[in-house]
Amino acid sequence: MTIKVDQEKCVGCGMCAGLCPEVFAMTDDGKSKVIGDNIACAKEAADSCPVEAISVS
Numbered sequence: 001m002t003i004k005v006d007q008e009k010c011v012g013c014g015m016c017a018g019l020c021p022e023v024f025a026m027t028d029d030g031k032s033k034v035i036g037d038n039i040a041c042a043k044e045a046a047d048s049c050p051v052e053a054i055s056v057s
């Protein structure tokens with residue numbers, strides 16, 4: 001499975017990195033990037049992302 005963050009949609013709220021610090025990290029330009037592969041946590045973050053920028057497929 002692949003975890004992706006749509007850089008256009010991400011508003012940099014930091015929620016995903018807070019929920020799954022092993023999967024998401026915030027970049028210098030205030031966006032989230034994928035750094036890990038914990039699918040279960042990534043799905044939780046995807047469900048919680050306010051702008052649905054995270055996809056797990």
Ligand code: SF4
Nearest residue numbers: 010011013014016049
């Ligand atoms: S939860 Fe969504 S909007 Fe917030 S930082 Fe993560 S990907 Fe971006």
